Amino acid sequence: MAPPSAVDPAPVSNNPSSVVSAVKEGSNQSRLDGPLQYSGSLDEYKQFDVTSVIGREFPNLQLSQILNDDTKIRDLAILVSQRGVVFLRNQDINIEDQKILGQKLGELTGKPETSKLHRHALSNSKRGIAVDENGKLDDEVSVISSEQNRKFYKDRYNSKSKKLASLHWHADITFERIPSDYAILKIIKTPEDAGGDTLWASGYEAYDRLSPVFQELAEKITAVHNQPTFVEVQKKFGEDLIDEYRGAPENTGLDFQAEHPVVRTNPVTGWKSLFGAGGQVLKGWYNGVTERESEILKKYFNQLIFENHDLQVRFRWNENDLAIWDNRSVFHAATNDYDGKRQGNRVVSLGEKPYFDPSSVSRREALNLRD
Ligand SMILES: O=C(O)CCC(=O)C(=O)O
Ligand SMILES: [Fe+2]
Structure with missing residues (x-):
């Protein structure tokens, strides 16, 4: 079934090397020379947009069947x-293949050679929670566990x-x-x-x-993202x-601070995204403005995300459902409304x-969704 959204389906070469440049090898920059075009190879699978702005669901596709393609x-x-974000139901993919998929998604879309799978500072094998039925511990997998969250962050995950x-x-x-x-x-x-x-x-x-005017301002400043919680734990x-x-x-290191542009270009789409917002900036700040302005901007940028339910999508999980999202955009x-x-x-x-x-463009501009 053809996807119903306005994404440009123009076919391009399916040889990744023709779009992924070798010039930037060894650096920490994207190897793409420009945005990528969807080639249409997933059109044969049933799919639908969950909202107009965000989310696509494939109700029947098994990732394990396409991993080598x-x-x-x-x-x-x-x-x-x-x-x-893309949702896939009732997946039989095992954790080893989930890791292969994680690395391939980035590699096939031009991520730097030096970027591998993340090893989380806290949520790693040292917590002793197995990632499969054989008791395997793995630093490249973060086990998302209600029990662990309740232990470390009792006042919030409750x-x-x-x-x-x-x-x-x-x-x-x-x-x-x-x-x-x-x-x-x-x-x-x-949860039960x-x-x-x-x-x-x-x-x-x-x-x-x-x-x-605000877009221009946001494009000029950087944010310090700050996560003091792990050291507290x-x-x-x-x-x-x-x-x-x-x-x-x-x-x-253990500083858990990084300075990034507030508006970030996603190399795969070429679209601009508000990136310097959310919880990671609540305990950080914006550079290039006063402290007071920084607090006001934080509130406003976060209000756009927290209070606009029409740019959000909510997913109800069944066991073995899987979500893949782009953390750049x-x-x-999570919703902590359960006791199980x-x-x-x-x-x-x-x-x-x-x-x-x-020179990158906004999503509305790219898809011709004018005000
Ligand atoms: O528990 C969830 O649904 C999401 C937790 C989370 O933030 C993550 O997996 O990155
Ligand atoms: Fe998360």
Whole structure:
């Protein structure tokens, strides 16, 4: 079934080497010379847009069946980058193949050679939670565990919490100097009671909702992303953190701070996205403005994400459902409204060093969705 969205289906060469440049090898920049075009190789699978702005679901496609087809995996990555998040139901993919997929999505869309799978400082094998039924421990998989979250962050990951649920909005690991391109989460166990949905919000659309004057301002400034929580957990619970190589040579140490452009160009789509917002900036700041202005901008940028439910999509999980999202251009938030146990495996791929290309365009411009 053909996808119903306005994504340009123009076919291009399916040979990745013709679009992925070798010139930038060894650097931490994207190897793409320009945005990629979806070739149409996934059109044969039933699919639909979950909302007009964000989300595509494939109700029947099994990822394990297409893992060795580079054209299809590359098209899948392009769709994830265009639609922000892609949902796949009842997947039989095992954790080894989930990791292969995580690395391939980025490699086939030009990520730097030095960017591998992320090794999370806290959520890693040292927590002793197995990633499969054979008891395997793996630093390149973050086990998303309700039990672990309740232990480390009791006041927030708790159905009786009185904190604002919107405080959970974030993009993954943006405190790293080389943050993520794609993330893949497979939920293995859903809570016995209801709940545990996840929401995603479009950074492309958040950018498009700024006036031209505010767009220009946002394009001029950088944000310091700051994550002090892991060191707090280390101190409180005596947990050991990974302070060396976390999937890219630049990702080391325990400062968990990185400066990135507030408006980021996604190399795969060529579209501008609001990137410097969400929880990772709540404890950080904007450079180039006063402290007071920084606080005001934070509130406003976050309001665009938290309060515009028409740029969000909410996903209700069944066991073995899987989501793939592009951390460069979407934010997401888990819902902690359940008392049962919930668990999943997340693989996070590292992408390019974030950049802003002044010649890139907004999503509405690219798709001709004028105001
Ligand atoms: O538990 C969830 O649904 C999402 C957790 C999360 O933020 C992630 O996997 O990156
Ligand atoms: Fe996350």
